[in-house]
Amino acid sequence: MICTFFFFQIFPLFHALGANGILIEYEDMFPYEGPLQLLRARHAYSPSEIKEILHQAKLHELEIIPLVQTFGHMEFVLKHEQFSHLREVELFPNALNPHKEESLALVDTMIKQVMELHRGIRWFHIGCDEVYYLGEGEMSKQWLQQEQNNMVKLCLTQMKAVASHVLIHHPNVKPIVWDDMLRGISEEYLTESGIAQLVEPMIWDYIEDMDVHGKVLLMDKYRKCGFPKLWVASAFKGATGVNQSLTIIGHHLKNNIQWLKVADSGPAEMLQGIVLTGWQRYDHFSVLCELLPVGIPSLAVCLQALKHGGYTDNVKKIVEKYLGMSNLEINNFMSESSGTFPGSDVFSLVTQVSFHLRHSVDELLERNRYVTGWFSSYHRKRKMIHPVMIQYIQPDAISLLTRWNAVIQELQAALERIFYPDAVEEWLEENTYPTIQKLQQLLQDLDAAIAAQS
Template sequence: MSSSSPFRMQLVHLDLKGAPPKVLYLAEIFPLFHALGANGILIEYEDMFPYEGPLHLLKARHAYSPSEIKEILHLAKLHDLEVIPLVQTFGHMEVYYLGEGEMSKQWLQQEQNNMVKLCLSQMKAVASHVLIHHPNVKPIVWDDMLRGISEECLTESGIAQLVEPMIWDYIEDMDVHGKVLLMDKYRKCGFPKLWVASAFKGATGVNQSLTIISHHLKNNIQWLKVADSGPAEMLQGIVLTGWQRYDHFSVLCELLPVGIPSLAVCLQALKHGGYTDHVKKIVEQYLGMSDLEINSFMSESSGTFPGSDVFTLITQVSFHLRRSVDELLERNRYVTGWFSPYHRKRKMIHPVMIQHIQPDAVSLLTRWNAVIQELQAALERIFYPDAVEEWLEENTHPTIQKLQQLLQDLDAAIAAQS
């Protein structure tokens, strides 16, 4: 690790609750993670863990097998990546409804009990259970519920002896001074160690398909400023989160291969203490790209990194599919003038106009079907069928169906005239 980095640990977060990669792909990208400057991975197993017994119902249809979990851990060790499992517990799950259960309501009615104590008592119970059974493990908790609790309450609770908080913020204009003050608050409360979390993807839009590299670079640069101003002796490391869904019921956001260029930029910026032309060239060498553009989605080179074909094809689809179909349906004078919704409903079309519409529509559909088939094959190499189906249904099918419907209506109008 470069001496420029204030972070002893730089971990890449893998969010497996959406589009979990096949182990084959993890074997390809773990070496890249290491080369780029990561020395750990935070694995959010979610329903991909091979639960057994009473918990087996939690498993996803394509959950990793026990042997695949061992292979993932082996691959991580092989490439000097420390593994930290992320397990959903009280600290970061369903906390908005704190105190609404019947037992909680009864507990809160007792004198001197309140929501803060309820929160801390549960966190202490979970952390104590972990430490009793695994004395060498120190639980890390997202600091959502801690940051608003007073110094006095945190200190008196004794939670500081049980867990290490992870302060997170994914915005590009993050309040550096505010984060330094928060770190100092935790120090005063007795927490010996702290973690921070930035993002390299999955934090700029619930249905985002392409990663805004400049946003994530600015966010990570802000965290460098926090680290330079905060208590260095407390800082354990930084996790670059890569969210795949905002929650289990939301759509997929940027797929992992699409976020790899952003991850490379952010890891190297953290490693070198900033993003310069020299760092840009290093990133381009690792990615196999001749010119990486961080301020727009388009780059002249698609790259040779694992999953670069997915990155290229998704960029192509995201930029041009809807635009090209809308161009035909909404701005082509022959479609808007001679085959409008009024004409289509009544199966009316001037025979001469058929040749001005049909060839272009067929050609466009044929071209995009070929691209989507290529993308589907690329996705299937990395992801399981349900993730491929979901991404294509969300991002390609609605637009393709509009084009198909135009041709079907055209066929119906032609048939009505014969």
């Protein structure tokens, strides 16, 4: 959904802030071919664009790790009628049915096509998180009735099959998996399963008051089970609200500081690195949460805090210098300056819209005495208004609409420089149109009432 050239603008900033790699979950933006071509979004990247992304990342010393979901969160695949028969549960496109040979063949083909455009990589993330409804499909229920079978075995069998495929065909590439499906499995079972020789788990937690001691114990558990290496994952945006429009920097900073404490206390020789996730949606069907430009100040704060071991006044000054901001507030959405970083115009305009659009319109519609007293819903329905009151309502409403239309047009132009049209349309429709339409409806009703008096 992000135009490729914006990546080229932000890669130098990412590198300067301390990042040395990028985990990319392409989902439907990857240019799948052949029978998988229907997975492509309307504005999916072309193979040449993927190659240019990789080239630009390499120029700025950013190692790419592709992520392809292979078990859970497969909505972008299983939503299509052609693949719906591979769902674990017929009604839900969340999880893949692990019992069908065609399921593994599908995953193998997806991995093969992504690998072909990512030659020379060292890691490949195969997802495997939040495999909702696993075990609830009819084939799973029958399989689980057999005495030697259980849910843990069901999960690990699919995970091992996918990881083995990666290692057989790409012996120099190590598979990574999200760890949530592994956490509750006993040390004995994990050890005996052999999964530790196939994958590197990525422990994720995005809350600000994270249990540091619990995470250290979890790392130690994985060490005892034979995993030689692991990763951890924080967040710099997303994770705080499914339709969140502004990033709560303080929340994400606290989360990353907690992960620093985990890294200081856990088995250091195991830790490969920390991934700062930046959610764009909670799942394939949910609305957009914070746009990437809106989350860049949070990313800058979190990266620099990790690099320097904390967030001090000196680190704050460094971040402000990189962002071109005079005063960055981490516990307040509003900042005195919008900055000069790539996408800073979007950051500034989204902040303005999120803080003031709905409030200003509600102020007019619900707290203006002339509107609430002389042009209520009762009056509007019957096209009634005291002629004197028109002069107290109409100019203010027209002025407010004119001002916000100008801001929204400016925001739309800024968004179109970064995002493809479908993302621009979705964000504006979700975050601006409902409020603007209420204001437009007021003016239409006012015109109708005036006409009725003529």
